[in-house]
Amino acid sequence: MTLTGHILLADDEPAFQRLGSAWLKGLGHRVTLAGDGDAARAAFAADPADLVLLDLSMPPHHDPAAGLALVPTFAPAPVVVVTGHADHELALRAVEAGAWDFLAKPLDPDMLRVVVARALERARLAAELAALRAKAGAADDLGMVGTSPALRRLRDLVRRLAPTGLPVLVLGPSGTGKELVARALHAAGPRRDRPFVAVHCGAIPAELLESELFGHVKGSFTGAHADRPGLVETAHRGTLFLDEVGEMPAAMQVKLLRFLQDGSYQPVGGREPRTADARIVAATHRDLEAMVAEGTFREDLYYRLRGMVLRTPPLAERAEDVPVLATLFLRRALPGPARFTPSALAWLAERPWKGNVRELRAVVECAAALAAPGPDGTVTLGADDLDFAAGGGTLPDPVLDLAPGAPPAGRRTLDEEVEALERRLITKALAETGHNHTHTARLLGLSRMGLLKKLDRMGLR
């Protein structure tokens, strides 16, 4: 039995529209027609098709690059690109942009039938997979690992909030998993096949944040050579995660409020307001209520953001999660068998974990990177290994203990010794800074780029 479906045919040639839709209807498909990119987007938003046949060069620009930019907007429907020029490179670029397949004009009806049937079958399989994943997802841990009552409750709330479109504000100290919660809300909700876009409001200079979020139009400032979509547009029908929202400059708070109120925004230099539909999840480690009280954060924005508040507790308040998370990070860090000694587990239990889960992860990964497997191939991490990885203790180090004139320990070459020392100092600095690359580079007197190159070379990234 051939699969039939709803096909959006986006092409500006009337003759092709007539012929194409007659062929497709003849095969039993329902067809919607659109003559340009905007019409295609609007038709898809109003009545999402199972498959899109897309001409890459349509009015008003007749520019294949603009056509390519349209491809991802039809996700999750597969897009088959139809091109007037049997252009090999363009077809490859279309596939890179996410197109499922391509067809060259003039169309061969048999080819069209086969390509459409394959694309619809692919869409059916993808929908089936998503349904199975959603079913399995209901029972999984949403990537939020831990057995403490606090974490169970958090997971439960995430599961219940994910299907709703409610804005969520995630509050908690740094490194407690706020971004993880935002990702879980997205992944367990109906927008999971659309983008999750994270904006680190504190990391982007105030003057750039507006154009990052809302985009800009060509010529709006020096260097704006072309229209550029903002992150809210990229997050359309997906989730926009506003991390460190407490750092958002006052002028931007007004614009964000407007977007939260009615989904409308104005690109920098643009005249016409645009709209996007993004689920908002915001997070901060700051005390927003206190910021409202002292007038540094808008009260109206605060109430808009806090549709629901989720709190990620400090790791110190959920001691039973520590060994579970440590074991998880150890398993992820090493391919082979690995374990903690009882003294390592005691060390883990005693540490205050001021940097929370991020610190725990960094310490375990660091210790795992430095450890050597025993004769049976098992890596055993003791309290000393963890202490050293956390930047506290000193480990017997063949290089540092070398007496002047003594031969290199284990008969390693000078280059190997230097590399081993470099690796140790870098991993130690990474643990001290909670894996913050900028701070680690500064600590070691390297440029950030220089550090990243070394990390890549050593496989430490």
Ligand SMILES: Nc1ncnc2c1ncn2[C@@H]1O[C@H](COP(=O)(O)OP(=O)(O)OP(=O)(O)O)[C@@H](O)[C@H]1O
């Ligand atoms: N419950 C958890 N299960 C597994 N991994 C976790 C958990 N909580 C946190 N992590 C891991 O810890 C690290 C820090 O988490 P995340 O970035 O989500 O914290 P955050 O609160 O957003 O931090 P910040 O405020 O500094 O941005 C990440 O690597 C994350 O994957």
